[in-house]
Amino acid sequence: MTAAKPVPVITVDGPSGSGKGTVTQLLARQLGWHLLDSGALYRLTALAAERKGIAFDDEGALATVARNLDVRFEPGPAGEPARVVLENEDVSAAIRTETCGDNASRIAVIQLVRDALLQLQRDFRKAPGLVADGRDMGTVVFPDAPVKVFLTASAEERAQRRYSQLKQAGVDVNITALLDEIRARDDRDMNRTSAPLKPAEDAQVIDSTGLSIEEVLGRIMALQSQA
Numbered sequence: 001m002t003a004a005k006p007v008p009v010i011t012v013d014g015p016s017g018s019g020k021g022t023v024t025q026l027l028a029r030q031l032g033w034h035l036l037d038s039g040a041l042y043r044l045t046a047l048a049a050e051r052k053g054i055a056f057d058d059e060g061a062l063a064t065v066a067r068n069l070d071v072r073f074e075p076g077p078a079g080e081p082a083r084v085v086l087e088n089e090d091v092s093a094a095i096r097t098e099t100c101g102d103n104a105s106r107i108a109v110i111q112l113v114r115d116a117l118l119q120l121q122r123d124f125r126k127a128p129g130l131v132a133d134g135r136d137m138g139t140v141v142f143p144d145a146p147v148k149v150f151l152t153a154s155a156e157e158r159a160q161r162r163y164s165q166l167k168q169a170g171v172d173v174n175i176t177a178l179l180d181e182i183r184a185r186d187d188r189d190m191n192r193t194s195a196p197l198k199p200a201e202d203a204q205v206i207d208s209t210g211l212s213i214e215e216v217l218g219r220i221m222a223l224q225s226q227a
């Protein structure tokens, strides 16, 4: 008997603002595959911990929160991201704030939290395939993925993209402060000892500075068709 073929995975790792979120949503839709937004799990852990009054240095309690996350991802209307439901409350907007992202980045340095989320992430790998968005998808969570992409863009371009997104959403922000935050988060994500943000050895690095989303999508689809 031959072993069952593993469910294919495309991993897309990279820093915040590199366009991973949009590209992975489009990829999953185009291929008809499942989508894992692993950053949402770190954001949800941070939000749930904050609501329970757990200190961000209480590693054991944070890991317990991560292990017991009561979360559902409900498909959104066509063209819109999934609704994220935590303990029966729609927290889709609450997990997207800058503060929640910053808190997520802080708890993501904790190995116990990363371990607690590992199996939950692997459980997303279901037929016909998975597109996985994160920081360590290709290096730690799905090291056997046949297609691995590391998507990057200059910090300035990422700050500009985030600025436009927030402006459009009616949020008043300062671009210099955004750029500082992006650099601080990059620094924390890249220099942590536990699963630091870096391309897997077999990842294709795509610099999206100056590229449209469609161009990035086309490059990844080309990699997928050669896999």
Ligand code: DC
Pocket (backbone or CB within 6 Å): 016, 038, 039, 040, 042, 043, 101, 104, 105, 108, 133, 134, 135, 136, 137, 185, 189
């Ligand atoms: O992709 P994002 O901005 O939603 O992620 C929020 C934070 O979570 C990010 O600063 C680092 C952390 N993260 C991580 O450490 N590993 C992942 N696979 C995904 C996110």
